[in-house]
Amino acid sequence: MMSVIENAVKHFRSKLDGSLEKIHIEEWETDVYFTHSSTLKEEASILKLQQEGKTIEALVQSLIVKAKNADGTAMFKMADRAELMNEVDPKVIIKVAAAVNGADLDSLEDVEKN
Numbered sequence: 001m002m003s004v005i006e007n008a009v010k011h012f013r014s015k016l017d018g019s020l021e022k023i024h025i026e027e028w029e030t031d032v033y034f035t036h037s038s039t040l041k042e043e044a045s046i047l048k049l050q051q052e053g054k055t056i057e058a059l060v061q062s063l064i065v066k067a068k069n070a071d072g073t074a075m076f077k078m079a080d081r082a083e084l085m086n087e088v089d090p091k092v093i094i095k096v097a098a099a100v101n102g103a104d105l106d107s108l109e110d111v112e113k114n
Helices: 004-016 040-051 055-066 078-087 090-101 105-113
Strands: 021-025 030-034
Touching (some): 021 090, 030 090, 055 078
Antiparallel strands (some): 021 030
């Protein structure tokens, strides 16, 4: 019989190893793949930015952490952060972040207005 922690780890690994979801981003002429699950360590970096009131930075961080290529490799690197923040259409970042975070797009559009 497996312990509770073994069952919990097995469950989470199955979520992380599950199939990737996909959203087509017309503006980028590409598909972005993602799962709605991520580790607490990955979420911590995003939550820290949100708690500091850095909502846009948190959205960009979520793209860096969660956006994948079709083969499951990371689409972006930390080195891409400045370019994503300063040289990419914010509306598209919000759209992609909404998908990878499973968020309501309308609530994220309110962020763009602020």
